[in-house]
Amino acid sequence: MLEHQKILLTGAAGQIAFPLGRYLAANNEVWGVARFSEPGSRERCEQAGMITRSIDLASGEFGDLPEDFDYVLHFAVFQLGGQDYNHALEVNAEGTALLMAHCRSARACLVMSTCAVYALHPDPRHAFQEDDPLGDSKQPYSPTYAISKIAQEAVARSCARLYQLPTTIARMNVSYSSNGGLPAYHLDAIMRNEEIVLPSGGEAWYTCIHQDDINQQVAPLLAAASVPATLVNWSGDEPVDVRSWCEYLGELAGRTPRFREDDSQSIPSRVTDNRRRLEIIGPCRIGWQDGFAAMARERHPALKRS
Numbered sequence: 001m002l003e004h005q006k007i008l009l010t011g012a013a014g015q016i017a018f019p020l021g022r023y024l025a026a027n028n029e030v031w032g033v034a035r036f037s038e039p040g041s042r043e044r045c046e047q048a049g050m051i052t053r054s055i056d057l058a059s060g061e062f063g064d065l066p067e068d069f070d071y072v073l074h075f076a077v078f079q080l081g082g083q084d085y086n087h088a089l090e091v092n093a094e095g096t097a098l099l100m101a102h103c104r105s106a107r108a109c110l111v112m113s114t115c116a117v118y119a120l121h122p123d124p125r126h127a128f129q130e131d132d133p134l135g136d137s138k139q140p141y142s143p144t145y146a147i148s149k150i151a152q153e154a155v156a157r158s159c160a161r162l163y164q165l166p167t168t169i170a171r172m173n174v175s176y177s178s179n180g181g182l183p184a185y186h187l188d189a190i191m192r193n194e195e196i197v198l199p200s201g202g203e204a205w206y207t208c209i210h211q212d213d214i215n216q217q218v219a220p221l222l223a224a225a226s227v228p229a230t231l232v233n234w235s236g237d238e239p240v241d242v243r244s245w246c247e248y249l250g251e252l253a254g255r256t257p258r259f260r261e262d263d264s265q266s267i268p269s270r271v272t273d274n275r276r277r278l279e280i281i282g283p284c285r286i287g288w289q290d291g292f293a294a295m296a297r298e299r300h301p302a303l304k305r306s
Contacts, residue, residue, distance in 0.1 A: 002219050003027045008069040008103060010034065010057060011076030012050055013041035015180035016112070016172070016214060020073070023215040025049030033057075033065065034076065057095035058087075062102055071222055072109040074099055074156075077149075079142045088144035093151035100159035100167075108166045108225035110218065111156045115173045115233065115270040116146045124203040124269035125239065130171070130231050130276060140265050157229045166225035173235030173272050176291065177211030178298035182267070186242070186257075187249045187296055195258045196246050199266040202259070204242040207235035207272045210291035213284040220281045230280075233272040237284050245292060252296045252303060 005028045011017045012032025021032050025048060032050035036042040045052050053065050057076055078091035100109060118128045119135030137146045153169055160167035176183040186196055198204050213236065224230050246257040286294075297303050 001027070002071070002222075005029070005070040006066075006068065007031065007071045007073060008033065008065075008106075009050070009073045009075065010099065011074075012045050012052065013038065014075060014077070016175050016211065017073070017075040018045065018048070019177055019179050019211050020075070020215055020218065021045060021050050022048035024218075031065070031069070057099055058090040060098045065102070067102060067105060069103050069106050072099070072103045072106045073218065074109065074111045077112075079145050081142060083143055085144050085147065088148035089151055092148040093155045096152050097155045097159055100156065100163060100165060104163035104165055106165060108168070108222045109156075109160070110221050110225065111152070111167060111169045112234070113153050113169050113171045114145070114149050115171045115235070115272055117150050117153065117171065118270070120268055124199070124201070125205050125271055126269075127239070127271045127273040128233070129273040130233060137268055139267060141267070153231075160227050160229040164227055166227055167229040168221045168225040169229050169231050170221055170234035171232070171272070172209075173233065173270055174206040174208045175211065175214060176208055176295055178295050179211065182206070183208060183245055183249070183292055184295055184299055186246050187253070187299060190246060190250055190253055190255050190257045191300060193255070193258070195260045196242065197266045198242060198259055198261050199268065200261050200263050202243065202261055203269065204266060205239050205269045205271045206242070207237070207239050207270070207274065208245075208288050208291070209234065209236040209284060210286040210295075212291075213286055216285065217281050224280045232276045232280060233274060234277060235272045235274060236286075236288060237274060238288050239271045240288050245288065248289060248292060249296060252293060253300070
C-alpha cells in the first residue's frame with residue numbers, strides 16, 4: 001500500500017493511468033498531469049481526486065508543477081499512427097529525461113515501457129525474457145512506438161544513474177479493464193459484429209493483466225527501484241490466445257465472434273516470462289477468465305441482465 005505520499009502521475013487521463021490515479025488518490029496526494037486534449041478528461045481526473053496540471057512533457061515547460069514528489073509514475077506515452085519519429089522521440093524519450101530531471105529528488109520512479117520493444121520472434125508462444133533481443137516489432141497502430149520506447153528505456157536508465165534516482169522500468173504486456181485495453185476493444189467489436197484481426201496462421205498470444213492487479217503492484221515495483229534501473233516484464237500469469245478469449249467473451253455476450261487474418265493490421269504475439277516479476281511481487285490475484293467477465297459486465301452493463 002502507498003499511503004500519505006505525494007505522487008506524480010503522468011498521462012493521468014489514459015487507459016491505465018486514470019483508474020490507477022483514482023485508486024491512489026483515496027490515500028495519497030496525487031498530482032495528475034497530461035495534455036488533457038480530450039474534452040472533459042481533466043474534469044474527470046479532478047472528480048477522481050487528483051490535482052491536475054495541463055502539461056506537454058516534451059516541451060520541458062513544467063510551470064508551477066512541484067519538484068518535491070515522493071514518487072513518480074511515468075505513464076504518459078505517444079502512441080499514434082504516422083511516421084513522425086522525431087515527435088515520438090521528443091515525447092517518449094526526451095520527455096522522460098526532462099521529467100526525471102525535474103523530479104530528481106524523488107524516492108523512486110516507475111517508468112512504464114512496453115513489451116513491444118522485443119524484436120519479433122517466429123514462435124507466437126515464445127515467452128520473452130527481459131534480456132531477449134530488442135527491435136522494431138512493427139506495431140500496425142503506431143509505427144514509431146517500439147523504436148521510441150526503446151529510446152525511452154535508454155534515457156530512463158541513463159537518468160537513473162545521472163541523478164541517482166532509483167528507477168524501475170516495467171514492460172507492460174496487455175492490460176485491460178472496463179476503461180479499455182485490447183480485450184475490451186475486442187469485446188466492443190464482438191458486440192458490433194465486427195471481425196477480429198489475427199496474424200497469418202491465426203495465433204496471437206498475450207499475457208494479460210487486470211487493472212486491479214496493476215494498482216496493487218505499483219507499490220512493490222517502486223520498492224524494487226534501484227540504480228542502475230530495475231528492468232521487469234509487467235503482465236499477468238497466464239498466456240492466452242486471442243481466439244480463445246474472444247470465444248469466451250462471445251459466450252458472455254451471447255454472440256459468435258468472427259475472425260480474419262491480416263498481418264498488416266494485426267498486433268504480433270507477446271507472451272512474457274514472468275519469473276522476475278514473481279520474485280518482486282508474487283502472483284497476480286485475478287485470473288483472465290474472472291477478469292474478463294468483470295470487465296465485460298462493467299463495460300457493457302446490459303450483459304449483467306443477460
